[in-house]
Amino acid sequence: MKRLRIYTLVLLTGLINSCANGQGPSLPTEPIQQPEITESLEVKVLSYNVHHCNPPSKPGLIDVDGIAKVILNSKADLIGLQEIDVNNERSGVHLNQAEKLAELTGMKFYFSKGIDYKGGTYGTAILSKYPISEMETVHLPEETGTERRTLSVVTVELPEEVQVRFGNTHLDFTSDTNALAQAEAITTYFEEEKLPIILVGDFNVEASSKTMAHLDKTFDRTCEQGCPNTIPVVNPRKAIDFILYSEGLGIQSLFHEVIQEHYSSDHLPVLAKLKF
Numbered sequence: 001m002k003r004l005r006i007y008t009l010v011l012l013t014g015l016i017n018s019c020a021n022g023q024g025p026s027l028p029t030e031p032i033q034q035p036e037i038t039e040s041l042e043v044k045v046l047s048y049n050v051h052h053c054n055p056p057s058k059p060g061l062i063d064v065d066g067i068a069k070v071i072l073n074s075k076a077d078l079i080g081l082q083e084i085d086v087n088n089e090r091s092g093v094h095l096n097q098a099e100k101l102a103e104l105t106g107m108k109f110y111f112s113k114g115i116d117y118k119g120g121t122y123g124t125a126i127l128s129k130y131p132i133s134e135m136e137t138v139h140l141p142e143e144t145g146t147e148r149r150t151l152s153v154v155t156v157e158l159p160e161e162v163q164v165r166f167g168n169t170h171l172d173f174t175s176d177t178n179a180l181a182q183a184e185a186i187t188t189y190f191e192e193e194k195l196p197i198i199l200v201g202d203f204n205v206e207a208s209s210k211t212m213a214h215l216d217k218t219f220d221r222t223c224e225q226g227c228p229n230t231i232p233v234v235n236p237r238k239a240i241d242f243i244l245y246s247e248g249l250g251i252q253s254l255f256h257e258v259i260q261e262h263y264s265s266d267h268l269p270v271l272a273k274l275k276f
Contacts, residue, residue, distance in 0.1 A: 046076035047200035049267035068104035080168030080200035088120025098125035112152030169201035219244035222272035228258040
């Protein structure tokens with residue numbers, strides 16, 4: 001009992017001294033929260049004008065499997081395709097090229113009709129390894145006598161709960177002024193967009209054109225300078241196929257490559273890797 005009284009006295013004395021010194025009794029502290037470290041998200045993007053799946057060296061042949069092979073070999077996650085036939089006489093009234101390519105690659109798809117053609121339709125398509133939603137086809141300006149062109153847009157649900165708006169287009173090749181008007185319509189469409197944007201396509205103009213200069217005000221290109229040529233497939237003379245992305249929204253281009261695939265189309269496919 002005497003020892004207990006002594007221990008109690010010592011404890012009280014310590015508390016009194018602490019208070020006299022303006023210090024309270026020591027309390028357990030909360031563990032310091034370390035910032036969570038996460039890896040960056042990388043996405044491969046492909047833009048490919050597929051010439052309605054007709055190898056130029058074999059007129060009349062439709063080789064959807066050949067285009068699917070190019071897509072699979074690229075290991076791309078998001079793909080924009082131009083010149084897609086759907087249920088028309090040129091490629092087959094029972095062949096939906098967008099749907100068939102999605103089946104062969106195991107991807108989701110969205111087809112955007114440009115025009116009615118030979119009993120069916122003709123336009124562009126988006127393929128995605130990831131879920132897509134909010135699909136939309138935007139008609140672009142057209143001068144009298146020119147072919148209707150579109151911007152197709154989807155929302156893609158990437159890993160880590162990252163969302164991105166993915167756009168695909170094929171601008172007019174007959175008129176520089178019309179191509180510029182179409183580019184202006186595209187930037188206007190995306191003016192209020194809050195999500196990151198990736199825009200791909202056959203822009204039918206070269207990197208130094210007024211059309212690309214206009215797009216450069218809103219987007220960065222995966223090839224800043226000296227973009228490798230994409231057409232024709234043998235001894236290509238100019239680059240008209242590009243991959244663009246939002247400025248200032250945390251996207252970085254890791255590489256830009258023109259794939260040397262000379263059989264399946266009259267354009268070379270363009271591949272880029274983006275980091276979020």
